[in-house]
Amino acid sequence: MPSRSPGSESRRTSYASSISRSRTLPAPGEVKVAVEFSPLNLHDLKVVRGELGRPPLPLVLGSEGVGRVVEAGPGVDTLAAGDLVVLPLLAGAWRERLLPADGLFRLPEGSVEQFSMLGINPPTAGLILSEYADLRPGGWIVQNAANSGVGRSLIALAKARGFRTINFVRDESVFAELTAAGADIVRLDGATAVEEVRTAIGDARVGLAVDSVGGDAPARLLDLLSEGGALVSYASATGQPMSVDALTLIGKRATVHGFFAGHFDYATKVLPVIREAAPLVASGALFVPLGAVFDLDDIHTAIEQVIRGGKTLLKVARS
Incomplete structure (x- = not known):
């Protein structure tokens, strides 16, 4: 996978290769895969709008998905027809x-x-x-938007790795569900959240804070972050600039990072986490509620659903 920014030449090459390799038969080391489902993400819409660079046309969208092996090429002995596989990141999943x-x-x-x-x-x-803080077993992580797909993934993976999570959400109705999924602390993301959490954990170290909301929400995460900790942002649901107190940032010697999975090498960084998470999905320890499933022909309705909110899947396979 590319290791440069979303608009870099290497990223464009990744998209272009998804087009140029649309052959009929698998070459040595390849498999032919019939795509079954692909999530429709806001990331895909940003690509269409040209907000993440302008990859060359023609372009097959679909950043992720799952498919079933139809035929294995020469030299492939670990997969067979009928096996279900995760599609590589940015492979262009919206095709049969x-x-x-x-x-x-x-x-x-x-x-x-x-x-x-x-x-x-x-x-x-x-x-x-794994990449931004030296977390120890039993250590605390705080995140907002904990009911999101990334939020639920973080809860499951943190629990499996021996970490504890503080989870801010906007709706009390998900408290019990997230707690059952492994969340240690769940609180409403509001003015009293920091005080409530500190009452619960005392002086325990919080080494990592994870934001996907933007606006003034990261300030509450920073208030909980311990000295030398890291604040990582992977999205901005509000679309507002991140607002944090500079003196708090300086006094805590905290670092702020932006994250995008496409910046990391797929084989050595991304793929191992997918392998780690697959058994959690199979066991039900990692579960993301679905908003709706649409046929690929209903793409316009699916886009409207994504903009309204909720996890949306495209059914690519023909019945």
Whole structure:
């Protein structure tokens, strides 16, 4: 995978290669995959709008998804027809067939729809957990938008790795569900959230804060962050500039990072987290509620659903 910015030449090459390799038969080391489901993400809409650079046309969209092996090419002995696989990140999943070569592995038994969401959210959560802070078993992480796909992935992966999570949400109705999923603390993201959490954890160290809301929400995360900790932003649901107190940032010697999964090498960084998360999905430990599933022909309705909110899948396979 590319290691440069979303608008870089290497990123454009990634998109272009998804077009140029639309052949009929798998080459040595490749498999032909029939795409079944692909999430429709806001990231895909940003690509269409030209907000993440301008990849060359023609362009097959679809940043992630799941498919079933139809035929294995020469030299492939780890996969067979009928195996379910996660599609490589940015492979162009909104098409019936494609020929990926690298990083495919057979998924365990489980929900095909849930497996289709393995490509972006779990790697985002897993890499944020591993790349920015020296977290120790029992250590605390705080995040907002904890009911999102990344938020739920972070809860599951943190629990599996022995970390504890503080989770801010906007709706009390999800408290019990997130707690059952492994969240240690769940609170409404508001003016009293920081005080409530500090009452619960005392002086315990919070080494990592994860934001996807923007605006003034990161300030509450920073208030909880311990000295030398890291604040990582992977999205901005409000679309507002991040607002944090500079003196708090300086006094805590905190660092602020922006995150995008496409900046990390796929084979060595992204893929291992997908492998780690797959058994969690299969067991139900990682579950993301679905808003709706649409046929690919209903793309306009699906886009309207994504803009309104809620996880949306495209059913690519023909009945």
